[in-house]
Amino acid sequence: MTRPVFEPESLPVESTGADLPAVSAGRLTPDGLRARFDQRLPWTPEAVEVRWRTDVDPRVAAVLVGLVVREGGLTVLLTQRADHLNDHAGQVSFPGGRHEPFDADATATALREAQEEVGLDPSRVEVLGALPDYLTGTGFRVTPVVGLVHPPFTLEADSLEVAEVFEVPLSFLMDPAHHEVRVFRWEGGERRFFAMPYPRERAQRDVPHGASHDLGSDYFIWGATAGMLRNVYRFLAA
Numbered sequence: 001m002t003r004p005v006f007e008p009e010s011l012p013v014e015s016t017g018a019d020l021p022a023v024s025a026g027r028l029t030p031d032g033l034r035a036r037f038d039q040r041l042p043w044t045p046e047a048v049e050v051r052w053r054t055d056v057d058p059r060v061a062a063v064l065v066g067l068v069v070r071e072g073g074l075t076v077l078l079t080q081r082a083d084h085l086n087d088h089a090g091q092v093s094f095p096g097g098r099h100e101p102f103d104a105d106a107t108a109t110a111l112r113e114a115q116e117e118v119g120l121d122p123s124r125v126e127v128l129g130a131l132p133d134y135l136t137g138t139g140f141r142v143t144p145v146v147g148l149v150h151p152p153f154t155l156e157a158d159s160l161e162v163a164e165v166f167e168v169p170l171s172f173l174m175d176p177a178h179h180e181v182r183v184f185r186w187e188g189g190e191r192r193f194f195a196m197p198y199p200r201e202r203a204q205r206d207v208p209h210g211a212s213h214d215l216g217s218d219y220f221i222w223g224a225t226a227g228m229l230r231n232v233y234r235f236l237a238a
Contacts, residue, residue, distance in 0.1 A: 008195065008222050014183045017176030023236045028170055030069055030148055036236060037129040037146070043238035047194060047227030049137035058141035062109035063096025065232065066125065068149045068167055075167035076229075077149060078221070079118060082163050092221045094228070095120065096142070106130060106143035118165050119156035125149055131231055136224045137191075144228045166219065168198050173221075174233050182222070194226035 026032045066077035081093050095114035103109040107130070111122040126148040134142045157165050172178060173196060180195040197218035221229070 008182065008184070008193070009197075009218075009220050011182040011184050013180045013195075014192065015181045017179040017233075020176035020179075021237055022176070023174045023233065025171075027236045028074060028174060030074070033067065033074075033128055033146075033148070033236075041238045043234055045132050045134075045231045046234060047134065047230045049135065049191075049193070049224065049227065056139065058135060058139050060099040061097055061140045062099060062106040062113070062143040062145055063094035063228070064110040064114040064120075064125070065094055065131075065144050065146045065228065066114065066120070066149045067146065067170060069151065070167075072169075074148075074170040076170055076173055077118075077120075077165070077167055078219070078225070079157070079162045080164040080166070080219070082159070082161055091223060091225070092219055093225050094144070098140075107145050110143070110145035110147075117158050117162050119154065119158075120149065121153055124151075124153040131228070131235060134224060134228050134231070138224075140224075142224065142228070144231070146232070168219065168221075172198060173229050174236060176233060176237075179226075179230060179233070193223055194230050195220065195222040196226050196229060197221065 024032075027036055064077075068075045068077055077095065079093055079095055081091050095117045096110055097113040097117070099106070099109045100112075103112060107127055111125060111127075114120045114125070115122055128146045128148065131144045131146065134144060136142060155165055157163075178196050180197070181192055182195050184191045184193075197220050199218050
């Protein structure tokens, strides 16, 4: 299948999750998250992507779903990828990347990549666990490793890979009313994907230290990143 080119931000919103149950406030705290990962409640991941190529095995990767412990509540550490990259150029992503032979496991991959991409010291991360692997349409099998990021810490983005580092309140991303389903149709098929636009002007108000000076657009969180966040919601709402 040839991968069609499209502009995700311009596509129509088919539906939102406004009718879905809210995540209890207690779950959106460090202690609530620790308790949830200690439980074995049944839940079902839902986000899947159209595979553009099925003739090759997926490349193994891991990302760090870093939940920063802030006084005003937990935030999610995200990056805007550089425009020149071969994979997911310009998109909002979690810090992460491909598994290397010397990585002991997915956690090692996620922590190493986060340190390389944004300078996050692994000692500041309290790993809580991992969610089921997420298979992307571009051919990656990604393990989302979830961890609490404890201040103080300093970040230094690798300018070759990362254009910007920012944070979004976890409460915003776990509100299903902010989960859009957008659809792209082309001759021969269609693709639906999650999107969670977050206004830059709100970022300046909610997380001032992580905001961009460009207030003219949204942080457009979509695709695999939004799909994994949707599964975090399903996990916490179970």
